[in-house]
Amino acid sequence: xxxxxxxxxxxxxxxxxxxxxxxxxxxxxxxxxxxxxxxxxxxxxxxxxxxxxxxxxxxxxxxxxxxxxxxxxxxxxxxxxxxxxxxxxxxxxxxxxxxxxxxxxxxxxxxxxxx
Amino acid sequence: xxxxxxxxxxxxxxxxxxxxxxxxxxxxxxxxxxxxxxxxxxxxxxxxxxxxxxxxxxxxxxxxxxxxxxxxxxxxxxxxxxxxxxxxxxxxxxxxxxxxxxxxxxxxxxxxxxx
Numbered sequence: 001x002x003x004x005x006x007x008x009x010x011x012x013x014x015x016x017x018x019x020x021x022x023x024x025x026x027x028x029x030x031x032x033x034x035x036x037x038x039x040x041x042x043x044x045x046x047x048x049x050x051x052x053x054x055x056x057x058x059x060x061x062x063x064x065x066x067x068x069x070x071x072x073x074x075x076x077x078x079x080x081x082x083x084x085x086x087x088x089x090x091x092x093x094x095x096x097x098x099x100x101x102x103x104x105x106x107x108x109x110x111x112x113x114x115x
Numbered sequence: 116x117x118x119x120x121x122x123x124x125x126x127x128x129x130x131x132x133x134x135x136x137x138x139x140x141x142x143x144x145x146x147x148x149x150x151x152x153x154x155x156x157x158x159x160x161x162x163x164x165x166x167x168x169x170x171x172x173x174x175x176x177x178x179x180x181x182x183x184x185x186x187x188x189x190x191x192x193x194x195x196x197x198x199x200x201x202x203x204x205x206x207x208x209x210x211x212x213x214x215x216x217x218x219x220x221x222x223x224x225x226x227x228x229x230x
Contacts, residue, residue, distance in 0.1 A: 034218065043206055043221040044158070089157050102171065103219065105157030
């Protein structure tokens with residue numbers, strides 16, 4: 001059974017800092033990994049998707065890396081802003097069979113960026 | 116493209132009542148997913164459709180839960196004889212399919228409170 005863990009559970013930083021969120025997963029047989037952002041009481045917004053054959057993806061101030069063999073991913077946020085405050089979730093898609101349609105999520109990292 | 120739409124946004128019901136939620140996916144997406152999220156946790160997979168076919172169901176989906184997607188368009192999730200443990204955010208997502216690397220696009224969710 002796939003398990004996804006995110007560390008830290010919560011993070012509070014001053015504006016302008018660079019920060020790293022961590023995600024680990026127990027079963028390396030994945031098709032891809034996605035990072036999502038969730039604002040309070042809202043749905044999820046996809047930030048980055050990394051295919052299992054890729055090492056990293058970048059979008060603006062965000063960079064996500066994937067080390068499938070070790071079961072780890074990191075989300076790097078450069079020059080953080082108060083508007084980045086949200087819960088960040090990582091999710092992996094299993095590699096076929098009964099896991100195909102299913103994303104397994106971590107519990108999230110609650111990020112607060114204060115001015 | 117108006118995104119994934121869910122209705123209602125909030126539902127308060129008494130234990131033992133039946134409730135039904137609706138999800139309208141992005142129009143060209145043939146895959147539709149239902150997830151459930153409780154406070155402080157990541158979303159948990161419930162079920163997944165490709166067009167009108169329900170291809171995968173989680174063990175979380177007890178016999179009180181039923182999901183349909185007639186004609187491969189909108190989907191409904193019904194919970195019969197609600198219990199307090201059913202209180203959660205119910206999230207719907209859709210994707211374009213045809214490529215295991217596709218991103219999931221989530222709706223804003225339906226928040227269910229069972230009194």
